[in-house]
Amino acid sequence: MPPPAATDETEKPDQKSTRARSSPSHSEGDARDLGESAELTRIARWGWAPLVAGCVVITMTIVAAWEFAMVRAGFAPTAPKVRALLALRAVVTSTLLAAWAGYYVLRLRRRVEAERARTIEERHRLALQEEHITQSEGLVAYARVLAHEVRAPLHGLHLSAKALGRATRMEPEKAQRYIGTCTERIEADASRLTALVNEYLAASHAMSPDAPHEPVDLTALVRHVAASLRVDPAIAQAPSLDLASGDVRVSGNRARLERLVRILMEHAARASGDGPVVARLEREREHARLTITDTGPHFVDPANVFRPFHPSERAGAGLALAVAHDIVRSHAGEIRAENLEGDRGVRFEFRLPLETWP
Amino acid sequence: MTRILLVDDDSCAVQSLQALLEMDGYEVRATMSSVEALELLGRERFDVVVTDLEMPRVHGVEVVRAAIAASPATRVYVVSAYQGSAVCKQAVAAGAERAFTKPLDYDKLVACLPAA
Numbered sequence: 075m076p077p078p079a080a081t082d083e084t085e086k087p088d089q090k091s092t093r094a095r096s097s098p099s100h101s102e103g104d105a106r107d108l109g110e111s112a113e114l115t116r117i118a119r120w121g122w123a124p125l126v127a128g129c130v131v132i133t134m135t136i137v138a139a140w141e142f143a144m145v146r147a148g149f150a151p152t153a154p155k156v157r158a159l160l161a162l163r164a165v166v167t168s169t170l171l172a173a174w175a176g177y178y179v180l181r182l183r184r185r186v187e188a189e190r191a192r193t194i195e196e197r198h199r200l201a202l203q204e205e206h207i208t209q210s211e212g213l214v215a216y217a218r219v220l221a222h223e224v225r226a227p228l229h230g231l232h233l234s235a236k237a238l239g240r241a242t243r244m245e246p247e248k249a250q251r252y253i254g255t256c257t258e259r260i261e262a263d264a265s266r267l268t269a270l271v272n273e274y275l276a277a278s279h280a281m282s283p284d285a286p287h288e289p290v291d292l293t294a295l296v297r298h299v300a301a302s303l304r305v306d307p308a309i310a311q312a313p314s315l316d317l318a319s320g321d322v323r324v325s326g327n328r329a330r331l332e333r334l335v336r337i338l339m340e341h342a343a344r345a346s347g348d349g350p351v352v353a354r355l356e357r358e359r360e361h362a363r364l365t366i367t368d369t370g371p372h373f374v375d376p377a378n379v380f381r382p383f384h385p386s387e388r389a390g391a392g393l394a395l396a397v398a399h400d401i402v403r404s405h406a407g408e409i410r411a412e413n414l415e416g417d418r419g420v421r422f423e424f425r426l427p428l429e430t431w432p
Numbered sequence: 433m434t435r436i437l438l439v440d441d442d443s444c445a446v447q448s449l450q451a452l453l454e455m456d457g458y459e460v461r462a463t464m465s466s467v468e469a470l471e472l473l474g475r476e477r478f479d480v481v482v483t484d485l486e487m488p489r490v491h492g493v494e495v496v497r498a499a500i501a502a503s504p505a506t507r508v509y510v511v512s513a514y515q516g517s518a519v520c521k522q523a524v525a526a527g528a529e530r531a532f533t534k535p536l537d538y539d540k541l542v543a544c545l546p547a548a
Contacts, residue, residue, distance in 0.1 A: 225513040226442050229534035233448035236538055240455050252451055259444040266444075374488050 129172025130165075137164040213278055216393060219382040220274050227263040227270070234259040276333075277393045285327040289429050292322045292331070292362050296355050299335045309343045313351040313366065322355055322362045323429040326405045331426075334401040337394045338366050338422045345370025345388040345420070361407075361425040368420055372413040376420075379411050388420070402426070434546050435476075438462040439469040439483035439495055440511070445534075449482070452538055457548030466490035473502045480545055485512040485519050493522050500527035509544065511536050 141161060234256045241252035296317065303312040324331070342351045349369030356363050370388050378384050380399035383392060395411075402409040407426040414421055436458050440446040443464055450462040461478070463469050466487045473481070473495075481499040485492030492510055499508045510523040513534045520531040530544060 222513045225534040226445065229511075229513075229536055230442060230444035230448060232535040233445055233452060233538060237448050237451045237455070240452065244455075252455075256448065256451070259448055263444050 126169075126173050126176045129176060130169050133168030133172060134165055137161060137168065140164075216274060216277055216382055216396070220270060220393075223270055223383045224267060227266040230263040230266075231260060234263065273393045277397045285330055287325050287327055289323050290326050290328050290331050292324055292335075292355055292364065292426075293317050293320075295328070295332055296335055296353060296364065299332060299339055300353065302336075303339055303343060309340070310348050311343060311346060311350060313339050313343060313353040316352060316354040318356045322357055324362050324405065324426045325429045326426065330401045331405070334398050334424070335364065337398045338364075338424075341388070341394060342366045342368035342370065342420070342422065349418075357428065358425065360428055362428055363423065363425045366422045367414070369418055370420060371418055373411060373420060376411050376413055380409070398424075433457070433459045434479045434548050435459045435461070436480045436482060436545075437469065437472060437476075437478040437499075439466055439481065439487070439492070440464065441466070441484060441487045445484075449536070449538075456542060458545070466492065466495055469495050470498050473498045477503055478506055481506055481508045482541070483508070483510055485510055485514075485523060491519075493519060493526055496523050496526045496528045507544075507546070509541065 141157070237252055238256040238260070241249045241256060243249075244252070296315065300313050300315055303309045306312075339351070339353060346368040347370070351366065351368045354365045354367070356365075373379050373388060375384070380395050382396040384395070399409055402424045405426050407424055409422070409424040411420060411422050413419070436453055438446050438450055438453075438460060440449075440462075441464050446462045446464055450460045453460045461472065461476070463472065466483075467489050469481075469483065470490060472478075478499070481495070483492045483495045483499075492512075496508050496510060499506050508523075508528045509530050509532060510520065510528045511532045511534055512520050512523075514520065515533040524531055532541060
């Protein structure tokens with residue numbers, strides 16, 4: 075069954091704390107901190123008993139040794155009652171001192187524990203803030219590039235409008251030659267502008283800083299995306315799948331990961347036309363690896379294909395691959411593209427940390 | 433008649449600019465491939481070359497160099513979405529007479545061109 079798309083962007087407080095704990099770059103340290111914190115809580119609750127008991131035993135041993143030494147040296151009082159009262163006084167005084175010392179130490183520990191909890195909370199807050207800043211910077215960078223990209227269709231619109239204006243002042247027979255083509259170009263450029271704006275909106279949605287993380291089964295997700303491409307009339311050949319047995323779970327945002335897989339599969343399928351595309355999902359030690367191999371033309375410059383609006387003869391210039399790159403990066407993963415040997419074919423590969431090691 | 437080579441991977445822009453220049457009486461050869469532009473420069477002579485800069489396979493600066501190498505008298509103009517960028521400066525250093533910013537002010541371009 076295909077996984078439901080996570081469309082609800084609202085976030086419950088417990089989801090927030092889950093996301094903070096499972097934040098990719100901090101999850102290991104956080105887990106360690108939380109383990110230490112639980113240990114400290116246990117000590118704070120029950121640690122006083124062995125502490126006080128230890129103090130009492132040590133004090134009694136010292137008192138007994140002192141008494142023994144006094145008796146051996148001949149300085150101790152001989153009356154047994156007096157000796158017993160002295161010993162009792164020493165034990166009670168020592169026990170009270172030990173109890174006070176234990177109480178004081180435990181208070182100190184509680185304060186240390188509270189301070190540590192505050193530090194962990196602050197670290198989570200800063201990590202989330204850093205993630206938000208990174209994503210905001212990404213959107214600002216996209217917007218900056220977009221501002222340049224809209225110049226191309228605007229450039230075409232200006233020229234087509236000017237040519238159209240000139241054509242209307244020509245003789246009708248001559249004008250006909252230009253009017254139709256100019257109108258078509260104006261429509262085409264307007265469509266390009268619309269597509270650019272839509273692409274930016276989609277990118278800003280994919281880069282939304284409030285997207286919660288959760289366990290995501292990549293196997294089901296890849297199957298779901300491939301199934302939707304099979305019924306897409308614009309896709310001639312949907313990818314065939316080679317999936318690892320069992321779940322391949324990662325921690326991430328389901329909607330973003332679905333968009334990531336869709337971007338890569340669509341790109342490969344469109345570039346390949348009728349040619350085959352193969353998506354292979356496997357576990358690789360502590361990572362999930364998805365490889366998408368197509369039969370489309372080579373990239374001219376594979377190292378730069380993830381730059382926003384990088385011109386490409388495979389699928390034009392756009393934000394899709396840049397968004398894919400940023401989604402992988404926000405999940406602490408790696409992505410790359412490389413040309414296959416021979417005249418055609420490109421392989422995309424991304425790796426994401428598994429939620430739990432197999 | 434003044435011969436102009438237009439190079440831009442944007443089909444709408446290149447066709448509209450070609451139409452405008454033809455209306456003004458220029459003989460225009462247009463291509464959307466910078467690779468084809470290099471071939472054309474190798475076998476034909478142009479008085480003016482107007483080229484985009486950001487293009488796949490061969491960058492516009494290379495087109496500028498090839499045009500100047502083919503004929504030092506050729507006037508080369510570049511059109512870029514990146515105003516005052518490093519590549520515009522590179523293009524001018526390579527021999528381009530002027531760098532225009534997109535959207536192109538057609539009248540300013542025509543003012544720089546020799547008579548048709």
